[in-house]
Amino acid sequence: MTKIFSKPGEKHYQVIIVGAGVAGLTAACFLAKAGIQVLLLERGPYPGSKSVSGGAVYSLPTRELLPDFWEEAPVERVLVDQQYWLMAERSAVKLGFTSLEMDSKPYNRLSIMRAVFDRWYAGKAVSAGAELLTSCKAEDLILESDRVSGVRASGARQGDIRADMVILAQGANPMLAERAGLIKKTKASAMSLYVKEIIALPEEVINERFNLTGNRGAVIGLLGEATAGLPGTGSIYTFKEHVGINVGVGVKTLTRKKVKISELMAALKGHPVVAPLLKGGTTVEYLAHMIPEGGFNAVPPLVFDGMVIAGDSGGLVNGTHGINLAMYSGKFAADAAQEAVKRGDCSRKALYGYQKKLEKSFIFKDMRANREVSGLFQKNPTLFADYIGLLNSVSTHLSMVYPVSRRVKRRLIRRAVLNEQPLGKLLADAIKAVRVMR
Numbered sequence: 001m002t003k004i005f006s007k008p009g010e011k012h013y014q015v016i017i018v019g020a021g022v023a024g025l026t027a028a029c030f031l032a033k034a035g036i037q038v039l040l041l042e043r044g045p046y047p048g049s050k051s052v053s054g055g056a057v058y059s060l061p062t063r064e065l066l067p068d069f070w071e072e073a074p075v076e077r078v079l080v081d082q083q084y085w086l087m088a089e090r091s092a093v094k095l096g097f098t099s100l101e102m103d104s105k106p107y108n109r110l111s112i113m114r115a116v117f118d119r120w121y122a123g124k125a126v127s128a129g130a131e132l133l134t135s136c137k138a139e140d141l142i143l144e145s146d147r148v149s150g151v152r153a154s155g156a157r158q159g160d161i162r163a164d165m166v167i168l169a170q171g172a173n174p175m176l177a178e179r180a181g182l183i184k185k186t187k188a189s190a191m192s193l194y195v196k197e198i199i200a201l202p203e204e205v206i207n208e209r210f211n212l213t214g215n216r217g218a219v220i221g222l223l224g225e226a227t228a229g230l231p232g233t234g235s236i237y238t239f240k241e242h243v244g245i246n247v248g249v250g251v252k253t254l255t256r257k258k259v260k261i262s263e264l265m266a267a268l269k270g271h272p273v274v275a276p277l278l279k280g281g282t283t284v285e286y287l288a289h290m291i292p293e294g295g296f297n298a299v300p301p302l303v304f305d306g307m308v309i310a311g312d313s314g315g316l317v318n319g320t321h322g323i324n325l326a327m328y329s330g331k332f333a334a335d336a337a338q339e340a341v342k343r344g345d346c347s348r349k350a351l352y353g354y355q356k357k358l359e360k361s362f363i364f365k366d367m368r369a370n371r372e373v374s375g376l377f378q379k380n381p382t383l384f385a386d387y388i389g390l391l392n393s394v395s396t397h398l399s400m401v402y403p404v405s406r407r408v409k410r411r412l413i414r415r416a417v418l419n420e421q422p423l424g425k426l427l428a429d430a431i432k433a434v435r436v437m438r
C-alpha cells in the first residue's frame with residue numbers, strides 16, 4: 001500500500017492519537033516505548049481535564065499494563081468496602097461487603113481523581129517519547145482515497161497533521177468518525193448522561209461517616225430512588241479529602257420524561273439516607289459526561305483503512321465499567337499499529353489484528369455475555385425500581401413491631417407483596433432473570 005507523504009516542512013508522524021484519556025494514553029505509552037513516532041492530541045488544557053470517572057482503577061487488570069502502578073501513581077484510597085443501597089423514598093436496603101484482604105498489594109480497587117491520574121499517566125507517555133499537544137483539538141479526519149491519513153487540527157497547532165495512521169480515542173462521542181461518514185451517528189438510546197459532584201470534606205470526617213480507618217476507602221452503588229426510579233445508576237466514592245457522588249440516566253429516558261439530570265442530582269444529594277454523608281461539604285467540581293451504555297449490539301465498526309477506534313469511542317463499556325476496557329483496547333490498538341507501521345501497510349486488512357485481539361479478550365467476551373442483561377433492562381425499564389420498592393416495603397414490615405400475632409404479620413407482608421407485584425408477574429420476572437443470568 002502507498003505510504004502517505006507530508007508536504008515539505010510538515011512533520012510526518014507514524015501514529016496520531018486523538019484524545020489523551022486512558023485509552024489514548026495507554027496506546028501512546030506502548031507505541032512510544034516501541035520507538036514509534038507518536039503524536040497525542042488533547043483538546044483540554046491538560047490530560048484528565050475533560051475526563052470523568054466514578055473514581056476507581058482496578059488494580060489486577062491494570063497492573064498487567066502498568067506493573068505495580070500503585071507505587072508511583074497518584075492513587076487516593078484503597079477501596080475495601082463495597083456497598084449497594086437499594087433506595088426507596090425514605091428508606092434503603094443496604095447490602096455490603098468489607099474485605100481487609102483487599103487492603104494489601106496488589107489490592108483490588110483504588111480510588112483515583114482522573115484530573116490527577118491522567119496527568120501522571122501522560123508524564124509516562126511523554127517520558128517514553130510520545131509528543132503531547134494539549135489545547136489542540138482534532139476538528140476532522142483527513143480522508144484521501146477513502147483512507148484516513150491524518151487530522152485537521154485547531155488550537156495549539158492549526159491545520160493538517162499527517163500520519164501513517166490514526167487511533168481515535170476521543171471518548172464517548174466519536175464525532176470525528178461520524179462526521180467522516182465512517183460510522184453511523186450514535187443513537188440516543190445507546191447513551192447515558194451522568195453528572196458528578198466532587199465535594200470537599202476533612203479526611204477525619206470522611207473516615208468517621210464511612211466507618212473507615214487510615215487510607216481505606218468505600219464505594220456505594222445507588223439504585224432505585226437514586227434515579228427517581230428511572231433506569232440508571234448512582235454511586236458515591238471516597239477520596240482522601242473529597243467524596244464523589246454521581247448519577248446518570250439514559251438520554252432517551254431523560255428526553256421522554258422531560259427530566260433534568262441536574263434535578264436528579266439535587267434530589268439524590270438531599271435524600272434522607274445520603275444527605276448525612278455529604279453534610280457540611282463544599283462542592284469543588286461539577287462535571288457532566290456521557291457513557292455509551294448501548295452494550296455489545298451498539299459497538300460500531302472499529303477498523304478502517306488508516307484508523308482504529310479505541311475506548312469509549314468504540315462503545316467499549318460494560319455497564320458503567322470502561323476504564324480497563326479503554327486501557328486494554330488502547331494496548332491492542334498500539335500492538336496492531338506498531339506492526340502495521342513497521343510493515344508499511346496500515347490498510348484495514350493489516351490492522352484487523354486489533355479486532356481479533358478484542359474478540360479474544362475479556363472485552364468482547366464480557367460485553368457479549370452481558371448483552372442479554374442490558375436487553376432485559378431495556379425491555380423492562382422499571383424492573384429495578386419495582387423490585388427495590390417491594391424490597392423496601394417488605395423490609396419495613398419486617399422491622400416494624402405491630403401489636404398483632406406473627407401469623408397476621410406474615411399475611412400483611414404477603415398482601416403487601418402481591419399488591420405491588422401480582423404473583424404471575426413475579427414468576428415471569430424471576431424466569432426472565434434466571435434465563436439472562438445463565
Ligand SMILES: Cc1cc2nc3c(=O)[nH]c(=O)nc-3n(C[C@H](O)[C@H](O)[C@H](O)COP(=O)(O)OP(=O)(O)OC[C@H]3O[C@@H](n4cnc5c(N)ncnc54)[C@H](O)[C@@H]3O)c2cc1C
Pocket residue numbers: 018019020021022023024041042043044047048049050051052053054055056136137138139169170171172194195196246247289290291310311312313317320321322323324326
Ligand atoms: C460519571 C462516570 C462514572 C464512571 N465510573 C466508572 C467506573 O467506576 N469504572 C470504570 O471502569 N469506568 C467508569 N466510567 C467510564 C470511564 O470513565 C470511561 O470508560 C473511560 O474514561 C474511557 O476512557 P477513554 O480514554 O476512552 O475516554 P476519555 O477518558 O473520555 O478520554 C477521551 C479524551 O479525548 C479528548 N478529546 C475528545 N475529543 C477530542 C478532539 N476532537 N481532539 C482532541 N482531544 C479530544 C477528551 O478531552 C478526553 O481527554 C465512568 C464514566 C462516567 C462518566
